[in-house]
Amino acid sequence: MSFDELPATGTIRRAPAGTLGSRATGTIERAEPTRGAEPIELLRRVPYGRLATSMRALPFLTVARHIVCDGRILLRMHSGFGHHEACDGSVVAYGADNYNAAAYGADHYNDTACADGGDLWSVQFTGPAEIVHPCPEQERLFGAAPVSVNGEPFAPAYLRVDPHFVTEHTLKF
Secondary structure (H helix, E strand, C coil), X not given: CEHHHCCCCCCCEECCCEECCCCCCCCCXXXXXXXXXXXXXXXXXXXXXXXXXXXXXXXXXXXXXXXXXXXXXXXXXXXXXXHHHHHECCEEEEEEECHHHHHHCHHHHCCCCCCCCCCEEEEEEEEEEEECECCHHXXXXXXXXXXXXXXXXXXXEEEEECCCEXXXXXEXX
């Protein structure tokens, strides 16, 4: 199935969002990164996330590059480990956050959170994954690929996660 033959969007069930903690930030005003933003739109603010599922009955977590196209999540990962094959047809979880923005500053990640008190967010999407073959335009959206992974040449594999359940959390400062 090509990425363009996906089912219609709008079928995502969203879990309640919660505030995990808060503290005063002084007199500096900041935009709230999650105010008015849908969880899938938050993915546009960071380039990488983590994919979780099981392989041979053991859980695993791997890094993946993501893009959002037409409200859908497309992942690029290294094919050499076989993680994409383990995920194909399985229910997976994919999560991303802006937690590193606190360490590196907002400009590093093109987000509003930063080391001096911006809000942090985390989103997780759970649903079935399927191996897909993106069109050239979608491949370009991923940007430059890594040269190698653990010393072997990077070979891309692509998955689509069809989110059925969404969880979003914010940490207010």
